[in-house]
Amino acid sequence: MEQNKNQMMVEFDSISKNESFARVVVAAFTARLNPTLEEIADIKTAVSEAVTNSVIHGYEDGTGRIRIYTSISGNWVTVVVKDYGKGIEDIEKAMEPMYTSKPELERSGMGFAFMEAFMDELHVDSAVGRGTVVTMRKRIGQKENGGELRPEGEKENR
Amino acid sequence: MVIDLPQELDHDCAGRIRRETDLYFVEKRVRNVIFNYRNTSFMDSSGIGLVMGRYREVRYLRGNVYIVGVGKALERIMEISGLYRVARLRDTVEQAIREIEGA
Numbered sequence: 001m002e003q004n005k006n007q008m009m010v011e012f013d014s015i016s017k018n019e020s021f022a023r024v025v026v027a028a029f030t031a032r033l034n035p036t037l038e039e040i041a042d043i044k045t046a047v048s049e050a051v052t053n054s055v056i057h058g059y060e061d062g063t064g065r066i067r068i069y070t071s072i073s074g075n076w077v078t079v080v081v082k083d084y085g086k087g088i089e090d091i092e093k094a095m096e097p098m099y100t101s102k103p104e105l106e107r108s109g110m111g112f113a114f115m116e117a118f119m120d121e122l123h124v125d126s127a128v129g130r131g132t133v134v135t136m137r138k139r140i141g142q143k144e145n146g147g148e149l150r151p152e153g154e155k156e157n158r
Numbered sequence: 159m160v161i162d163l164p165q166e167l168d169h170d171c172a173g174r175i176r177r178e179t180d181l182y183f184v185e186k187r188v189r190n191v192i193f194n195y196r197n198t199s200f201m202d203s204s205g206i207g208l209v210m211g212r213y214r215e216v217r218y219l220r221g222n223v224y225i226v227g228v229g230k231a232l233e234r235i236m237e238i239s240g241l242y243r244v245a246r247l248r249d250t251v252e253q254a255i256r257e258i259e260g261a
Binding site: 016017019020037038041044045048049052055056105106107108109110111113114117 | 166168169170172173176200201202203204206207208210211231234235238239
């Protein structure tokens with residue numbers, strides 16, 4: 001486990017322009033694990049979802065800070081997206097696919113569903129009035145042999 | 159109406175596209191929308207919301223939403239999102255237009 005351990009942290013304002021910055025910086029950091037293009041795309045989508053949630057829901061119209069910790073250990077990458085915003089009252093409900101508290105903004109309600117689909121592990125911690133921490137983990141290099149999308153549990157790709 | 163989507167379609171971009179097209183939608187009573195993903199290599203759930211929103215609008219006018227030019231990078235996210243259930247998937251803009259004009 002000790003070999004190939006590395007960490008980084010970035011903090012930025014919760015404005016929508018920073019969503020692309022966030023996913024690119026995490027993707028770049030993860031690049032040393034030699035991920036496939038698909039794995040990079042998965043991580044970028046998941047980070048984008050988490051950061052967008054913080055921008056839209058965590059801070060609503062105000063601006064706050066979003067912090068991302070990324071660490072690599074062995075062939076696992078862990079991404080933690082943390083905000084200090086209003087928090088989530090009912091995490092279970094927020095994570096239901098298609099549920100959104102902001103239909104007027106044309107949110108699809110698929111944010112957490114995508115994080116879950118594209119990463120191997122997802123954990124959400126939140127305290128109302130204090131903020132939200134989303135922790136996601138993914139193992140890189142799962143499909144060395146065969147070229148299948150996921151080794152198990154995934155439906156066959158068309 | 160054909161909307162050529164940018165290379166990266168996220169919340170920031172989706173909001174801009176929505177603001178730019180909303181007025182046009184109402185003014186011209188747009189019935190059919192073609193979302194062209196030919197140049198798009200990244201999309202998150204904001205892109206799904208954008209299509210669903212337009213779908214709801216054109217549905218009133220008995221129109222359709224078409225999705226064209228989806229490359230390998232977006233296949234999986236499209237499938238998971240369920241967009242294919244509401245939008246019609248075609249290969250090219252021309253193909254979608256032909257279908258709309260033939261209808």
